Amino acid sequence: MKILVSDDVSIKGVELLREHGYEVDVKTNLDEEGLIECIGEYDGLITRSMTHVTEKVIDAATKLKVIGRAGVGVDSIDIKTATERGIIVVNAPTSNTVAATEHTCAMIMAMTRHIPQAHDSLMAGEWDRERFTGIQLKDKVIGIIGLGRIGSGIAKRMQAMEMKTIGYDPYIPEDRFKQLGVESVDLDTLLRTSDYITMHTPLTKETTGMIGAEEIAKMKDGVRVINVSRGAVLDINALADALRSGHVAGAAVDVFPEEPLGQDINPFEGLDNVVITPHLGASTVEAQIGVSVDVAEGVMAALNGEPVPTAVNMAPVPMNVYNVIHPYFDLMERMGVIGVYLTEGPMKEIQVEYTGELADTETRLLTTAVLKGALNPILQDSVNFVNAPEVAKMRHIAVKEIKSHDNGYFLDAVTVRIKTAKGEHSVVGMLFNKNEAKIVQIDEYRVDFTPEGYLLLAPHVDQPNMIGQISTILGQARINITGMQVGRMTQAGNNIMAIAVQDDIPNDIMLKLRSIDGILDMKLIHCDVQH
Known part of the structure; x- marks a missing residue:
């Protein structure tokens, strides 16, 4: 079987494939047309983020059985079309965990002790020790948003630095918090009491813009903020404003809403209390070898018809x-x-x-x-x-x-x-x-x-004009109602309204709906699935 490697990956993965008898061609810098011209002869494809595996590419891949992504993100692969064609898509989700965890710790230390700024000053011929006086991590409170593999790794390492670790993750059981030695708190408490706040969440509808101007305002004066997760989780413009005002003492940011981060969209230009890096969380020799080897093993398993633990679409x-x-x-x-x-x-x-x-x-x-x-x-x-x-x-x-x-x-x-x-x-x-x-x-x-789409569930008191008030607010916001039902609840005097709407409902409109007299609760459910 033949495998095409279309991006730069560690030679270790390529060697592993060849050792197992696969014919491997490495052809980098292919555009869509170039990939379409050659993909028809290959059984497997290994990519990184530079290769875009589009529907047209998949249509031309008449022999393709598996696509391997040497890394985590699969945004550059049309997974829906691949699944429809029976092509397994695999990635390497765990190999860069340690790298991202260690980079977060490095960013915390660099920001706390002003290491990049002190280096630049010394290289410029200055000797200014007082200007770069830092603080100690010992006895400080670090708030960790998201206690997955990376977040829990941060907790373990910061506990070794004698920091107090608190965390917010509504989907982690309490016994898991106890295992990690992390105090479970709500987000508001974490924002108000942490000396350091670090984010390790997925990028979802709920977490996009999760930390904005309102949340930053709740943080204690002198807080330090770190983001090595997803760029769009944090409002970097609001963070830059808080850095200028001094409300936030320091920040360390590795990921951005738009990448690459050009000078024209860099809100941190001229600030000396921030450390930024160009998305280096997974950039270690070991991590790059790990993702290359892991994706090679996944591709071989898929070509052998074996279960693939790292498949991101349906198994046969x-x-x-x-x-x-x-x-x-x-x-x-x-x-x-x-x-x-x-x-x-x-x-x-x-x-x-x-x-x-x-x-x-x-x-x-x-x-x-x-x-x-x-x-x-x-x-x-x-x-x-x-x-x-x-x-x-x-x-x-x-x-x-x-x-x-x-x-x-x-x-x-x-x-x-x-x-x-x-x-x-x-x-x-x-x-x-x-x-x-x-x-x-x-x-x-x-x-x-x-x-499909969005469903609004609204338990309410059984009284006149409830439907009218909700419909008026949605209509004024130009949110189309595609279906509506009202049913009686088991508790006498209360009903429940189920409203299907065509579009998302902004937070300000949700606040208006919840403020209607007689509304007992209001939940907006996004019924669509992630692919």
């Missing part, structure tokens, strides 16, 4: 099973998404009940689709059909399947129940005409909507 299943379960995949994943939006606090158990025809077939991959939908919106690392069960296990989430031939009210229905310390929520879904996905029940309320 027997055709007879696939034909039965295939129409349900999208529904199952969206039910997981809806379920996690309904819950409060860390998930403890996910239960999936199958009735009708699904009770008589193999459904583990469908349950995995539910896990993928429930875990992807809340985790920094990509969750796929292969690793979702292990991710749930690592997070102490029990997963149960129930099969029943007692169809009850709905035929061929699936019920997803998600349990937390604060209670249980359930979602019931089914297919009409074998292809039309519908959500037919949420908790005890009967509904009927297609799980």
Whole structure:
């Protein structure tokens, strides 16, 4: 089999492939046209971020069985088209964890002790010790936003520096915090009490702009801010303003909303209390060797027809099973998404009940689709059909399947129940005409909507003009309502409204909706799944 390497990767991965009998060609700097011209002769493709594997490229890849990304991000690969063509996409998500963790620590130390500035001063012939007086990390409080692999690594290393570690991660169980020796706090407490704040979250709708001017204003005077996660999590313009005012004493930033960061969009120009680096979090010799070797192993496993733990799209299943379960995949994943939006606090158990025809077939991959939908919106690392069960296990989430031939009210229905310390929520879904996905029940309320776009759930007091007030606010904001239902709740005198809307609802409009007299709660659920 032949494999094309289209970007610069460590020779170690290339050598490993050749040692196992694969013919490997290294052709870098190919544009889309150049890739299209040659891709048809290859069984495997290994890329980094410079190669864009578009739909046109995949259409031309008549022999391609696997695409390997030597790194984490797969934004440059059309995963949807690859999946439709039966091409497995694999990445190397763990090899740069240590590199990113150590770079964060290096940024903290460089910022705290003014190392880059002192170096430049000395190279300019100056000897100014007083100007570069720093502070000690010992006994300072570091707030860690996101306690995944990198965040937990930061906690371990900063504890060795005798710092007090507190953390915010609404999706990490309390016992995990205890294992890490990190005090669990809410975001507001973390912002107000931390001497250092470091971010290690995925980039999702919820985390985009997570730390902006309002959040920075809550931070204590003299705070130091670090971001080696995703550029769009932090408003760098608001941070630059706070650095100029002195409210923020120092900052260390490795990632930016737009990369590369040019002088025309660099808000830190002229500031001497910030350390910035050009996205070097994963740039170590060991990490580059690691991602090269890891992706080579993943590509070989895929070409050998073996399970691939780092696959980011669906693993192969027997055709007879696939034909039965295939129409349900999208529904199952969206039910997981809806379920996690309904819950409060860390998930403890996910239960999936199958009735009708699904009770008589193999459904583990469908349950995995539910896990993928429930875990992807809340985790920094990509969750796929292969690793979702292990991710749930690592997070102490029990997963149960129930099969029943007692169809009850709905035929061929699936019920997803998600349990937390604060209670249980359930979602019931089914297919009409074998292809039309519908959500037919949420908790005890009967509904009927297609799980697409955005859904607004609003428990409210049963009184006149509730529908009118909500419709008026949405209409004035030019947000189109595509469906609406009102049902009675079990508690006398209260109803629930389910409103399907075409577009996202900005925070200021959500505040107006929540302020309506008689509204008991208001949740906006983004039903779409991550690909």
